[in-house]
Amino acid sequence: MPPPSHMGMGPENEIIKTRPCSTACGGDLEVEVEEEQDLSPIEQVRLTVTNTDDPSLPVWTFRMWFLGILSCALLSFLNQFFFYRTEPLIITQITVQVAALPVGHFLHAVLPAARFRLPGFGSTSLTLNPGPFNMKEHVLISVFANAGSAFGGGSAYAVGIVTIVKAFYRRNISFLAGWLLIITTQVLGYGWAGLLRKFVVEPAHMWWPSTLVQVSLFRALHEKDEERMSRAKFFLIALVCSFSWYLVPGYLFSTLTSISWVCWAFSKSVTAQQIGSGMRGLGLGAITLDWTAVASFLLSPLTCPFFAIVNVFIGYALIIYIVTPMAYWGLDLFGAQRFPIFSSHLFTAQGQTYNISAIVNDKFEIDLVRYVEQGRIHLSTFFALFYGFGFATIAATLTHVGFFYGREICDRFRASYKGKEDIHTRLMRKYEDIPSWWFYMMLGVTVVVSLILCIFLNNQVQMPWWGLLFACLIALIFTLPVSIITATTNQTPGLNIVTEYVMGIIYPGRPIANVCFKTYGCMSMAQAVSFLSDFKLGHYMKIPPRSMFLVQFIGTIIAGTINIAVAWWLLNSVKNICQDTLLPPDSPWTCPGDRVFFDASVIWGLVGPQRIFGRLGNYGAMNWFFLGGAVGPIIVWLFHKAFPNQNWIPLVNLPVLLGATAYMPAATPLNYNAWVIVGTIFNFFIFRYRKHWWQRYNYILSAALDAGVAFTAVLLYFSLGMENKGLTWWGTNGEHCDLATCPIAKDIVVDSCPVE
Numbered sequence: 001m002p003p004p005s006h007m008g009m010g011p012e013n014e015i016i017k018t019r020p021c022s023t024a025c026g027g028d029l030e031v032e033v034e035e036e037q038d039l040s041p042i043e044q045v046r047l048t049v050t051n052t053d054d055p056s057l058p059v060w061t062f063r064m065w066f067l068g069i070l071s072c073a074l075l076s077f078l079n080q081f082f083f084y085r086t087e088p089l090i091i092t093q094i095t096v097q098v099a100a101l102p103v104g105h106f107l108h109a110v111l112p113a114a115r116f117r118l119p120g121f122g123s124t125s126l127t128l129n130p131g132p133f134n135m136k137e138h139v140l141i142s143v144f145a146n147a148g149s150a151f152g153g154g155s156a157y158a159v160g161i162v163t164i165v166k167a168f169y170r171r172n173i174s175f176l177a178g179w180l181l182i183i184t185t186q187v188l189g190y191g192w193a194g195l196l197r198k199f200v201v202e203p204a205h206m207w208w209p210s211t212l213v214q215v216s217l218f219r220a221l222h223e224k225d226e227e228r229m230s231r232a233k234f235f236l237i238a239l240v241c242s243f244s245w246y247l248v249p250g251y252l253f254s255t256l257t258s259i260s261w262v263c264w265a266f267s268k269s270v271t272a273q274q275i276g277s278g279m280r281g282l283g284l285g286a287i288t289l290d291w292t293a294v295a296s297f298l299l300s301p302l303t304c305p306f307f308a309i310v311n312v313f314i315g316y317a318l319i320i321y322i323v324t325p326m327a328y329w330g331l332d333l334f335g336a337q338r339f340p341i342f343s344s345h346l347f348t349a350q351g352q353t354y355n356i357s358a359i360v361n362d363k364f365e366i367d368l369v370r371y372v373e374q375g376r377i378h379l380s381t382f383f384a385l386f387y388g389f390g391f392a393t394i395a396a397t398l399t400h401v402g403f404f405y406g407r408e409i410c411d412r413f414r415a416s417y418k419g420k421e422d423i424h425t426r427l428m429r430k431y432e433d434i435p436s437w438w439f440y441m442m443l444g445v446t447v448v449v450s451l452i453l454c455i456f457l458n459n460q461v462q463m464p465w466w467g468l469l470f471a472c473l474i475a476l477i478f479t480l481p482v483s484i485i486t487a488t489t490n491q492t493p494g495l496n497i498v499t500e501y502v503m504g505i506i507y508p509g510r511p512i513a514n515v516c517f518k519t520y521g522c523m524s525m526a527q528a529v530s531f532l533s534d535f536k537l538g539h540y541m542k543i544p545p546r547s548m549f550l551v552q553f554i555g556t557i558i559a560g561t562i563n564i565a566v567a568w569w570l571l572n573s574v575k576n577i578c579q580d581t582l583l584p585p586d587s588p589w590t591c592p593g594d595r596v597f598f599d600a601s602v603i604w605g606l607v608g609p610q611r612i613f614g615r616l617g618n619y620g621a622m623n624w625f626f627l628g629g630a631v632g633p634i635i636v637w638l639f640h641k642a643f644p645n646q647n648w649i650p651l652v653n654l655p656v657l658l659g660a661t662a663y664m665p666a667a668t669p670l671n672y673n674a675w676v677i678v679g680t681i682f683n684f685f686i687f688r689y690r691k692h693w694w695q696r697y698n699y700i701l702s703a704a705l706d707a708g709v710a711f712t713a714v715l716l717y718f719s720l721g722m723e724n725k726g727l728t729w730w731g732t733n734g735e736h737c738d739l740a741t742c743p744i745a746k747d748i749v750v751d752s753c754p755v756e
Contacts, residue, residue: 039051039422039423040204040207040422040423040424041204041205041422042204042205042207044207044209044212045204045207045212045424045540048212048215048216049212049215049424049540050219051423051424051427053427053430053542055430055431055542057134057135057136057137058130058131058134058136058137059136059137059140059543059544059547060547061130061137062111062128062129063104063107063108063111063128063129063133063137064137064140064141064144066107067100067103067104067107067141068140068141068144068145068551068555069144069554069558071096071099071100071141071142071144071145072144072145072147072555072558072559073558073559073562074145075091075095075096075145075146075559076155076558076559076562076563076566077562077566078091078710078714079091079155080155080159080562080563080566080567081566081570081713081714081717082292082296082710082713083155083159083591083593083594084163084567084570084574084577084578084589084591084594085292085588085589085590085591085713086257086279086587086588086589086590086592087257087290087292087293087296087588087671088292088296088297088592088593088666089291089292089295089296089706089709089710089713090295090296090299091706091707091710092146092299092300092303092706093142093145093146093214094214094217094300094303094699094702094703095702095703095706095707096141096142096145096146097138097142097214097217097218097221097699097703098221098231098235098699098700098703098704099235099703099707100138100141100142101133101138101221101222101231101232102232102235102236104133104137104138104141105132105133105232107129107133108129108131108132108133111128111129112127112128112129113127113128113129113130114127115127135218135219135222135541136541136542136543138218138221138222139218139537139538139541139543140543140547140548140551142214143534143537143538143543143548143551143552143555144551144554144555145555146530146534146555147534147551147552147553147554147555147556147558147559155559155563156182156185156186156559156560156563156564157185157519157523157526157527158178158181158182158185158186158519158523159178159182159563159564159567160515160593160594160597161173161178161181161461161512161515161516161519162178162181162564162567162568162571163567163571163578163591163594163597164511164515164594164597164598164601165460165512166571167571167577167578167579167591167594168356168578168594168595168598169356169357169360169364169511169598170357171364172460173460174457174460175564175568176457177453177457177460177461178564178567178568179560179561179564180449180450180453180457181453181461181516181519182560182563182564183556183557183560183561184446184449184450184453184520185519185520185523185524185527186524186527186556186559186560187442187446187553187556187557188443188446188447188450188472188475188520188524188527189475189523189524189525189526189527189528189530189531190439190442190527190528190531190552190553190556191439191442191443191446191528192443192475192476192479192524192525192528193479193527193528193529193531193532193535194434194436194438194439194442194443195439195440195443196479196480196483196528196532197434197532197535199480199483199484200480200483200484200487200532200536201532201535201536201539202421202425202428202539203425204421204422204424204425205411205488206484206487206488206536207487207488207536208486208487208490208532208533208536208537209489209490210486210490210533211533211536211537211540212540213303214537215537215540215541217699218541220695220696231696231697231700234696234697234700234701234704235700235703235704236704237704238700238701238704238705238708239704239707239708240708241704241708242291242704242705242707242708242709242712243708243709243711243712244708244712245708246290246291246292246708246709246712246713247712247716248289249288249289249290249292250290250292250709250712250713250716251716251720251726251727252727252731252732253731253732254586254731254732254734255730255731255732255733255734255735255736256288256289256290256731257288257289257290257292257293257735258277258278258279258286258288258293258670258735258737259278259286259287259288259289259735260273260276260277260278260279260281260283260285260286260670260735260736260737261276261285261286262275262276262277262284262285262286263276263277263735263736263737263739263740264736267736268739268754269739270739270740270742270744270753270754271744273737273738273739273740274340274341274342274739274740274742274744276737276740277342277735277737277740278668278669278670278673278735278737279668279670279735279737279740280340280342280343280668280737280740280741281341281342281669281737281740282320282321282324282325282341282342282669283320283668283669283670283672283673284321284669286669286670286673287670287673287674287677288670288673288674291705291706291709292709292713293670293671293674294671294674294675294678295675295705295706296667296671297663297666297667297671298312298663298667298671298672298675300702300705300706301675301676301678301679301682301683302678302679302682302683302698302699302701302702303699303702304679304683305683306679306680306683306684306687308656309675309676309679309680309683309684311653311656311657311660312656312660312672312675312676313660313672313676314657314660315656315657315658315659315660315661316660316661316672316676318657318660319385319389319660319661320382320661320669320672323385324341324342324381324382324385327381327385328341328381333381333384334378334379334381334384334618334619335349335378335745336380336381336384337743337744337745337748338350338351338378338743338745338747338748339351339378339379339380339381339743340380340740340741340742340743341380341381341382341740342380342381342382342665342668342669342740343380343382343383343665343741344380344383344592344595344596344599344665344666345380345595345599346377346378346379346599346602346603347377347378347379347380348374348375348377348378349375349376349378350748351743351745351748351749351750352750353581354374354377354378355374356602356606358370358374359371359374359606359607360511360606364462364510364511364512365509365510365606366508366509366606366607366608371607371611376611376617376618377602377603377607377611377612377617378618379619382664382665383599383665384619384622386661386664386665387497387613387619387622388622388625389625389658389659389661389662390497390625390659390662391497391622391623391625391626391629392625392626392628392629392632392658393494393629393655393658393659393662394493394494394495394497394498394626394629395625395626395627395628395629395630396629396630396632396633396654396655396658396659397493397494397655397659398493398630399629399630399631399632399633399634400633400636400653400654400655401485401489401493401655403633403634403637404633404637404650405485405488405489408488408489409484409485409488409489424539424540424542425539427542428539428542428545431542431544431545431546432544432545432546433545433546434545434546434549438549442553447468447472450468450520451465451468454467454468460512461512461513461516462510462511462512462513462516463512463513463516463517463520464507464513467503467507467513467516467517468520470517470521471499471517471520471521471524472520472521472524474495474499474521474522474525475520475521475522475524475525475528478495478525479525479528479529482495482525482529483528483529483532486529486533487532487536492526492529494522494526494662495521495522495525496518496522496523498522499517499518499521499522500514500518500600500604500605500609501604501609503517503518503604503605504603504604504605504608504609504610505608505609505610508605508607508608508609508610509605509606509608510605510606511601511602511605511606512601512605513605514601514604514605514606515597515600515601515605531552534548534552535548570589573722574589576589577589577591578590578591578594578595580595585733585734586726586732586733586734592665592666592667593666595665595666596665596666629654629658632654632658633654633655636649636650636652636654682694682698683698686698738752739753739754741753742754
């Protein structure tokens with residue numbers, strides 16, 4: 001969100017700040033004049049972040065702890081609750097930013113300001129109300145709420161391990177093992193972040209573009225609000241409307257979640273339903289009136305810049321409406337017509353759903369005899385292309401960043417050592433820093449506990465001790481370069497497929513070992529990058545480092561514990577949870593994200609990449625995507641150098657285009673259609689023609705829609721869902737595209753599927 005024009009910093013060559021001077025000055029005001037070279041070298045930072053600080057603002061307040069813990073617990077509960085649903089709405093940090101402000105002002109108005117003493121605190125007096133609700137409290141509350149997820153991912157990644165063991169493999173894992181997995185993987189990332197904080201947070205050239213959106217929003221929310229429709233009033237109205245409307249698609253008329261009118265028009269055509277189904281096909285013409293379908297997987301489109309929406313749309317349209325139809329109807333790639341066009345399930349050569357349980361032995365390892373009997377695993381057309389484009393995206397990200405940003409990254413990293421401290425780093429010197437031994441101790445204890453888990457509970461997690469150390473080495477090696485790339489280009493290369501591939505080759509046949517290795521390696525790195533982003537936010541907002549440390553650490557423990565508790569409760573209380581073939585058509589508990597996580601554990605861990613993408617599998621040709629992805633950005637870069645006056649060439653961002661469908665599956669074309677349409681309306685038309693409204697209310701509306709839907713969905717589950725009190729009529733019987741899951745090959749017979 002760009003800062004309002006009246007938020008400018010004044011002339012760039014001089015900034016005058018006033019602050020109370022020490023008693024040595026006789027109580028007068030000291031005036032500091034900052035020369036241009038002391039300012040941030042990044043223009044976006046100069047325009048967005050203030051160069052002043054008030055160290056007297058209280059941060060360790062009752063309001064901060066109360067709202068921080070409450071928001072952390074509430075978001076952890078809601079995001080884990082929604083993660084199992086077909087449209088897994090993620091309540092993000094922005095929702096807390098918006099909602100916490102009126103509550104903070106309310107607490108300031110009602111809490112007593114009288115001071116009191118507690119036993120053991122000596123003469124120190126405390127108060128529940130130290131003054132007006134301030135921006136630093138607000139920042140810490142938001143960080144508290146976001147402590148449990150990497151980049152707004154909703155919940156701790158390791159919860160997926162517990163889910164696939166209990167819901168998909170139908171095996172046992174103890175609550176203790178699950179809790180230790182979650183806490184150690186989260187805190188391990190915090191340890192890496194602490195070690196690298198000096199390199200990628202304090203230097204001015206490490207500017208973390210994504211944090212500037214939050215800085216702008218904090219400043220906008222704390223400006224004096226004199227207009228008739230205040231932000232708080234608008235938030236409340238939008239919240240009530242969102243809360244009320246979700247009763248319709250969430251309970252009374254669930255078909256409105258996916259209005260796939262092509263299926264209704266061609267009720268007996270497999271091909272038409274494959275084209276028109278928003279949930280199980282290509283989604284041509286599919287729309288939704290359900291906010292969860294709009295904001296799930298890709299998060300709220302109201303918070304995404306329009307240029308990013310365009311990039312995603314181009315890549316999505318290219319892959320879904322050109323590449324996939326050509327591969328399916330044109331080339332019949334890998335015998336594609338024997339399977340559904342869009343599915344995350346695994347299949348036999350005869351088009352039947354693969355019986356994974358039959359190839360898992362008592363040791364929770366692959367039974368090769370039964371695997372040979374059942375035959376090789378086959379993927380749907382899109383699922384095979386999903387992995388191919390995933391390979392290409394990884395390679396393209398590395399070469400794109402290297403060729404387009406390599407010199408900039410190197411220059412800025414060198415400048416971070418040679419350059420002078422900017423104003424923000426100097427202002428932060430007023431606060432006590434975090435001792436390095438805190439992070440060393442945290443990292444050491446976490447690794448020891450993780451080793452205990454791998455050694456003494458190995459029958460539940462499968463990963464050997466050397467696998468843990470190897471994963472830690474990968475995280476240690478990649479966290480710094482990935483953090484630098486994120487801090488300078490706002491692109492975060494994902495290494496999950498790489499870690500899966502490596503462990504699958506080294507240690508095949510063990511599904512849980514593979515996902516544990518991925519979580520300890522790749523996802524602890526992602527968590528570290530998320531923590532570093534929060535540290536940079538605190539750096540810009542002048543939050544005392546020790547306060548940030550405690551809030552992040554305590555928030556991580558609370559969030560992880562609530563995540564596993566909610567998951568455990570749902571996994572043991574919802575009948576057939578995650579089993580979409582056994583659930584009613586309108587059941588929301590299909591776990592699309594965990595379905596893909598389970599399939600990945602089968603492909604990379606149980607069966608192994610050699611039997612899928614190697615010489616023993618059907619999809620070895622997908623490995624060529626690595627080469628294509630690596631070469632593509634180099635070609636674009638060469639064209640840019642050959643035709644420097646063509647400004648459109650550097651805008652061709654292949655990592656974004658190739659990775660546009662990275663969330664599919666579990667996301668569906670319906671989600672992308674709705675996300676693109678809504679994002680275009682708000683971030684192009686309203687942003688261009690009603691900019692003042694957009695500036696004041698866009699993020700507020702996004703937060704209100706998320707919160708209203710979340711509260712209604714939870715209320716419906718507790719009041720009606722737990723008692724299985726539902727409506728049964730045409731409008732609650734799914735999207736009416738049952739034939740979309742059928743193959744079109746004439747030699748394949750699948751129950752309830754006609755032969756075209």
